[in-house]
Amino acid sequence: MFELRLLCPEAGVEPMSEALDALDALSVSVEDADALTEHERPLFGEPGMPAPQQGWQRSRVSALFASHEAADEAAALLLLQDFFADCTLIGVAPVAEQDWVGLTQAQFAPVQITPEFWIVPTWHEPPAQARLAIRLDPGMAFGTGTHPTTRMCLRWLAAHAEHVGAHRVLDYGCGSGILAMGAARFGAREIDAVDIDEAAVQATRANARANALQLNAGTPELAQGVYGTVLANILATPLKVLAPLLCAHVADGGRLVLAGILERQADELRQAYAPWLALEVADHEDGWILMSASR
Structure with a gap:
């Protein structure tokens, strides 16, 4: 070479x-x-x-x-x-x-979400303390657990496992499917994961199969009716545009969880969602925030 x-x-x-x-x-x-x-x-x-x-x-x-x-x-x-x-x-x-595969793999170690919940590449063994794990390798679709927005969403799922396990879950803009799989790990039985990118839909299906998890993946028209938990880890601008659609999918007693938002964008999102739901900051990490609301 x-x-x-x-x-x-x-x-x-x-x-x-x-x-x-x-x-x-x-x-x-x-x-x-x-x-x-x-x-x-x-x-x-x-x-x-x-x-x-x-x-x-x-x-x-x-x-x-x-x-x-x-x-x-x-x-x-x-x-x-x-x-x-x-x-x-x-x-x-x-x-x-050089061993380019080895060099690439060395950049991705297991990611701790909670002391018992980890995201683990297939070339690593899960840590001894990992009671729950998702096997996930870097790929074409966003979401490996290394970005603060993804970690915050997964932490939210872990903290609200009882609620997640009792309701339908929608992962809007699923990317790799990591949030949908996180919901499945915490007991959700009916999960719809949607994305406008067909590569993301295929990645979500493949990753779910690799983890022996059941979920439905498709383009946005797959999302029908209301859900107890609606997750959207995108970016602030599309989240504002999607406000009426996402809020319409939140059931009575349901939770809306949004990420991909910078700290300084909190007020913009509150105003965009105010006609339907009252968003509040639920978590923050490295300049990013997670916002949530209950109906």
Whole structure:
């Protein structure tokens, strides 16, 4: 494996990446060339909103090729292109063989939700104290238990297990299905998990099968009637749009649980849901909050 390295201004990154893809690069990565220097200009954007600019002033573009010859040929062709005028060829270097699977897996250890409830990748054994566990590997759909919003929702389920086990549960925007599976672990017998992304629906079904858990997964039209627990871990903007729909699914005596909300967005969500339910902050972690309401 050989790596072709280039330096590009912001405007050159996209055409360079497209050209490398056309030249059959095995992968292309882009990094801030000024990272960890006095010239670094981090790109900050709000969740769900575009960044204030699309890229860094200078980027380091790296492309992997199967052979030194293929990397050299790609470099020679790129040098002839008009968009290369402000770019710099750093060179071609061999990439040492590594256990990439092992390196990736090492980033994901079991995640503690409560002392007895854990999310455990399949390459780990559950901790001795784990009375309840969900087996879940990183995949295409959001939700592995590592993000604060997911952990807060799972903690809520653990704290309200008696309520969850006595009612229908709706996981709206299910992603990997982790919240629906959490509800199943705490005794819920009728669970609908819905998402607009078909890949998320398929991931939820596969993950439920792998954990021997029963639930229904599908696109949003699957959600019918009212539920004792309605969970939605999305982001503040879609949560505001979904307010009338989500509230309509909450049964008398039911609970609504929302996450994906920044602390400073609490009042926005309260106002959006005020015509139907009174939201309150029920948990917080690392700048994120969980809000809940009862009918």
